[in-house]
Amino acid sequence: MSDNALGLDLDPSILDGSLDCVHCGLCLSACPTYRVTGRENSSPRGRIYLLRGVAEGKIELGGLVADELGLCLGCRACETECPSGVEYGAMLEKGRAAVAEAGLRRGWGARVERFALRWILPHPGRLHALVSILGLAQRLGLDRLTTAALPVLAPANDLLPRVPAAAERRRLPAFTPAQGERRGRVALLEGCVMAELFGEINRATVRVLSRNGFDVLVPPEQGCCGALHAHAGDPSMARGLAEKNIEAFAMPGGEPVDAVVSNSAGCGAALREVGQWLPGRGEALASRVRDVCEWLDEVGLRPPAGSLPGRVCYDDPCHLVHAQGVAEAPRRILAAIPKLEPIEHADAKSCCGAAGTYNLLQVEMSQQVLAPKLDALADADPDWIASGNPGCLLQLAAGAHARGLRASVVHPVQLLDRAYGQDGQD
Numbered sequence: 001m002s003d004n005a006l007g008l009d010l011d012p013s014i015l016d017g018s019l020d021c022v023h024c025g026l027c028l029s030a031c032p033t034y035r036v037t038g039r040e041n042s043s044p045r046g047r048i049y050l051l052r053g054v055a056e057g058k059i060e061l062g063g064l065v066a067d068e069l070g071l072c073l074g075c076r077a078c079e080t081e082c083p084s085g086v087e088y089g090a091m092l093e094k095g096r097a098a099v100a101e102a103g104l105r106r107g108w109g110a111r112v113e114r115f116a117l118r119w120i121l122p123h124p125g126r127l128h129a130l131v132s133i134l135g136l137a138q139r140l141g142l143d144r145l146t147t148a149a150l151p152v153l154a155p156a157n158d159l160l161p162r163v164p165a166a167a168e169r170r171r172l173p174a175f176t177p178a179q180g181e182r183r184g185r186v187a188l189l190e191g192c193v194m195a196e197l198f199g200e201i202n203r204a205t206v207r208v209l210s211r212n213g214f215d216v217l218v219p220p221e222q223g224c225c226g227a228l229h230a231h232a233g234d235p236s237m238a239r240g241l242a243e244k245n246i247e248a249f250a251m252p253g254g255e256p257v258d259a260v261v262s263n264s265a266g267c268g269a270a271l272r273e274v275g276q277w278l279p280g281r282g283e284a285l286a287s288r289v290r291d292v293c294e295w296l297d298e299v300g301l302r303p304p305a306g307s308l309p310g311r312v313c314y315d316d317p318c319h320l321v322h323a324q325g326v327a328e329a330p331r332r333i334l335a336a337i338p339k340l341e342p343i344e345h346a347d348a349k350s351c352c353g354a355a356g357t358y359n360l361l362q363v364e365m366s367q368q369v370l371a372p373k374l375d376a377l378a379d380a381d382p383d384w385i386a387s388g389n390p391g392c393l394l395q396l397a398a399g400a401h402a403r404g405l406r407a408s409v410v411h412p413v414q415l416l417d418r419a420y421g422q423d424g425q426d
């Protein structure tokens with residue numbers, strides 16, 4: 001850290017990173033917030049200019065900078081377009097940390113987010129209890145009464161799915177053996193939100209990995225990946241959570257694993273960045289992380305014998321396509337399912353507007369960002385919309401429902417699991 005001309009403690013890499021930007025503007029058309037607003041300050045180039053100005057002591061670290069960094073989705077579409085290799089995502093996280101440090105994250109939304117990220121998400125028991133209460137409220141209809149009384153909660157209520165049955169929220173078995181000829185052993189990141197709201201996807205992931213010849217270990221010591229903490233400007237909390245996962249995944253079951261598999265793009269991207277968060281300690285974990293579709297594609301998918309007649313649109317999660325560079329593997333996996341017809345839609349690689357807690361804190365912009373994607377999905381009219389990140393699944397499902405689309409929103413491994421299930425061995 002170094003003091004700039006305004007006397008602020010700023011990570012010096014913010015200035016170094018901003019100097020890589022040559023102001024070419026090639027990233028602008030890929031930026032969802034620039035496309036909506038047309039404002040330079042709400043573009044990647046504009047935000048980099050603001051951060052550079054702050055680092056050089058020429059621009060005050062105040063409301064404008066805080067607002068523009070808050071309005072950024074962190075989708076990193078700008079990185080994919082950038083010919084100069086600007087590492088915008090890392091710069092954004094450091095900028096947001098400076099904003100938080102300066103006490104500029106104000107309002108009830110930011111306070112609730114900070115409380116939830118510090119005191120709920122990293123504590124599986126508390127998260128489980130909270131989701132159980134939510135499930136009870138849904139069953140009694142209290143969620144509708146609450147949002148009628150407090151309309152400010154309506155966007156959150158619209159996004160939340162029905163809380164799954166208790167059986168689906170059980171933790172995964174610590175060990176599931178490979179089926180057929182054994183090809184190796186992998187560890188699975190169970191996740192926090194995934195475990196509570198998407199247990200069926202977790203179970204499908206275990207079955208699919210096992211069906212592909214891998215012993216699946218789920219280290220019980222693992223915890224939240226810290227992605228949301230890093231995005232919200234709380235790097236110390238993110239590093240603390242990463243420490244725990246470095247330990248948990250170092251040698252699960254006493255032996256090294258071939259890969260640490262994630263079925264959540266945001267979590268996978270965070271685990272891949274652990275080497276930057278904790279240089280020296282995090283590289284070993286980061287280098288072994290694979291998205292589940294990426295891993296199956298890399299090792300060679302065992303083709304399912306069952307078929308799944310229908311059409312599927314794959315929608316790229318930003319933290320898979322832009323942050324991890326994985327675009328083709330999920331498409332190849334879906335294309336391997338007999339009778340399933342993958343169809344591209346016109347807006348697949350743009351952000352859906354979920355972006356962690358963004359759709360709760362920046363409701364209007366989130367909906368504006370989502371709208372063209374829903375238009376494209378309506379034109380394509382698939383039977384399924386497949387995506388590999390919990391936030392995207394919630395956002396797409398809520399959007400598809402509101403738009404009246406007939407498609408079901410699923411994770412690619414759920415379709416694969418269904419196709420395997422039809423071949424009579426499950």
Ligand code: SF4
Nearest residue numbers: 031072073075076078
């Ligand atoms: S991360 Fe996304 S929203 Fe933010 S500047 Fe880059 S393209 Fe725009």
Ligand code: SF4
Nearest residue numbers: 021022024025027082
């Ligand atoms: S594409 Fe890269 S170098 Fe060009 S303006 Fe955007 S961030 Fe700067």
